Amino acid sequence: MNAIDKTVSTDINLGDLLAVLAVAPDAPLVFSYEGRPVRPGYHVTEVKAGQFSALDCGANPEAWSEIFVQLWDIDEDGRTHMPAGKFSAIIRKVADHVRLEPTAKLTFEVSDRERPMALYCAAAPRLVAGTFEVFLFARPASCKPRDRWLAEEQAKSACCGSTASASTCCT
Template sequence: MKTQDLFSLLEQHKDKALLFEYAPNCFVGTNYHITEVKHITIDSVDCGAQTDSWKETIIQLWESPNDIENSKHMSVLKALGILKKVGQMKPYILNAEVKFEYSNSSFHTAQLFVNQSKIDDGKLIIQLGIEKTDCKAKDTCGIAEPAMEQETQDEPCCSPTGNCC
């Protein structure tokens, strides 16, 4: 999801509670805060020596131990207010991919993509998910697509005799 798409979604549902589902049936606690918004520029070189660059918006969610008794999720309106204030201080790149950074005591820190959203009983639920790492230079490295889908591999992706760096 692009940053602009997130803002449009939030604008359409200002009257709802905002929930984040970080894994199937696992929700960020009601005591969450938006603690940081990162405007990231990625400038990369893949294992096939190809360069790439792109922008990302990363919104960090944190469960506050001081608000553990909080029984209500943040409202979409409040979240939108926080995000708009950030945008006044540091403008967003609206076509940047948006991700949510989150962890808790049983879930490792991860940058999660927005898979989809849904409305359920007055709540806007943003469903998050991981994206597996992948070799961007399969042709250069001589990696066949089916070999990447196997659970285990006898040889590493980029062998010493391959064309990877």
């Protein structure tokens, strides 16, 4: 999974991420980006929340909440990957001081010691062999009017495709 198909969202929000991680709090949490896992000593260096207002390229007003989780991809002190419960505890501690909307868009900012920080969205975590895997995908720019149009077209074809042509949803 290296590319994002903008017709199908891979984003997970913070509430959904924490709910899945609660199933196995002792399981190591391994984020992967650019085809490789983060190093075992990674840090959550910052969690921030924002409310955004914008005007898209179709002159439509946009507003959304977004939570940024900054990961520093390093390997220090012979550590193992952070347990899911520790990650959740960090988020709860932040939530004691910063309003974190559970349904907000979730963005990961990842950097190592050499490369600049890059933005990623996250797919739903998978518990594989006792380890949570969370794949991060580069967050590309997009055209929101086009994305809305594609979603509408997908809904129409799902509802009115050849197998559903007799359906009452086709008008």
